[in-house]
Amino acid sequence: MTVRFAVVGTPGDRRVTLFRDAVVARGLPEPYVVPWRDVLAGHELGAPAGALVRIDSPGEDAGADELLRGPGDPARVGGGAAWYRSFTAGLGRIAAIPGVRLLGDVDEIAVMFDKRRCHAVLAAAGVPVPEAFEAVSYEQLRAEMARRGWARVFVKPAHGSSASGVIAFQAHAGRIRAVTSAVPIDGVLCNSLRPRTVTEEAQARRLVDFLAPDGLHVERWFPKAATGGRAFDLRVVTVAGRPTHAVVRTSRAPMTNLHLGGARGDLDVVRGRAGLWERVLEVSARAAACFPRSLSTGVDVMVGSDWRSVAVAEVNAFGDLLPGLGDFSGHGRDTYAEQVEAVLTAWT
Template identity: 60%
Template sequence: MTGAARVRFAVVGNPDNRRVALFADAVRAAGLPTPRVLGWRDVLRGQFGFRPGEVVRIDSPGEDPQVDSLLRGPGDPTRVEGGARWYARFTAVVAELAGAAVGAGARLLDDPADIAVMFDKRRCHARLAAAGVPVPWAAGTPRSPVTGWDDLRARLAAARVPRAFVKPAHGSSASGVVALALGGAGRVKAVTSVETAPGGGLFNSLRVREYRAEREVAALIDALAPDGLHVERWLPKAALDGRVCDLRLVVVGGRATHAVARTSRHPMTNLHLGGSRGDLTRLRAAVAAAGGSWADAVAAAEGAAACFPGTLCVGVDVLPAADWRRFAVAEVNAFGDLLPRLTGLPASGAEGLDTYAAQVAAVLRGEAADAAA
């Protein structure tokens, strides 16, 4: 029997999640049995059920209100608060399921320690910076947290940073992110998708809004701070067709295989907030015309992924500078591979494959190499 024929996949995920379905499609397209799905609802209750020899992919626990309640307690799933509790519970369970998988003779594609760092933006930034990956200036660490608005203003003033992104340390999908600009004479502007309810609670919405009154911005930052904040310099981004632009590169097995340009009229380029896919060919042409190098963007993404060697696939957010000649890494996402209908970059080894098929192919190549050895 070949190495490929022996592979049996399992996925820890929400059964109705699109990501799980796309990965299952990729596995079946490779001629392998449909992966078993171990639901997060069961896993969070300690029901693991791994089998010997399985290759286990950990997928996102998002988009399920019951799972969200198990992770950060009862409440509206759209609320912003509760990230610290979510993180503590999530990372503890990931460590438990990893131990159960190893004990059962299964193999994980995602390292629990890597996941723990990626889901703390402060720790992730520090790891990237220590490895020489280009990253923006940042403030806030677990040992020196940003405690609120007054502390934030003082740190930005000391560093002479008038514009910054303020991000919940454990957030995702732009939840709670604030693009902050400070001017003279006490002027302030905060751009965010956070909506403040009459009772003071913070909720995510699909509408990006501006706050210009300092008392409102201060209340917003003070409400976000207890869960932990990561603050990074707001680098001027390049523009494509008059819209700010950044990149998501997916790195599989250490190699950048897929890339998408994301453009927006707002500082946040997330598609659910009105961002859209840009023309990657035109973006690469703009880089070349400015005397920059696409290889530098790829190197930044692959350098970031190399900081997480125990994880097969990561999504890296790369920021092109306004002059198109420099690139910096904003974030590394453990579950950043949802790029439907996108096939691999030329000469990436993933031509004609989506992000999930590329991961399956990488696993099969590893199995074949092990069998040959």
């Protein structure tokens, strides 16, 4: 019997195209595409009987974004709680497609898209993570920072992705400094590729209180190692629970996301440190083990300024978009080809 794949995504999206290429390269039929718009609009869903269904990101689609959190500029910040309710309802509809097998567990995906729940799951499993608390207002943020004696934190919307609305916040000696990708454009807070720095407390208060109703996850600042004057972390992709690909992300700003001006660094800088690379791989595998029914995860691993300690910042359900990157084993497979290989040979 011929193996048949299907993918829930946006037709023409780069992720869908790369996965399609990996499937076709194995001599298999092109994956059947279930559009996220159909999922979110409540249309009847179907896929070939027995298909192996990959769930991909609903991002990069203005129509899907409108169905997820209502009309507005797709680049706007906020609306995460509404987005999450619509998204998880969509996951439920995907799980109900008859006669197919999912390559990503919808309950695990839902946990990964709630930073508070994901952090709790990782911590309970003994995975090293920064200390954290939840906040519902700027006042609570400042009060809890003072109570804990923390001067620097990352304030993250509970359901955001791609650093949307994230604030690198510090308060010391009566002064504050907040670096964020949320920039006002025509009166609307939107994600910008050029993060701004806020030093006026009234502006920081407005920003935090605007985001707070959707839920805030606040993490203690983890001092990162630096190379060439740029702090860095790693995105480690796991497939079938095993780390297979990694990229070093470097930046002079607090956020290392490549789309915010971060740059790919030299992975050998990490691999060449005795014991460090092994710790990165071990922690990534332990994080992936918290989501055993998910074929792939993207684990964001921070290396401490001591070049020994490591901590997991996030686990991403759709964190495998690393085009042009080969696997550790030297087979030359990208993240998508690695997943197809795992499904066809080993993963259950």
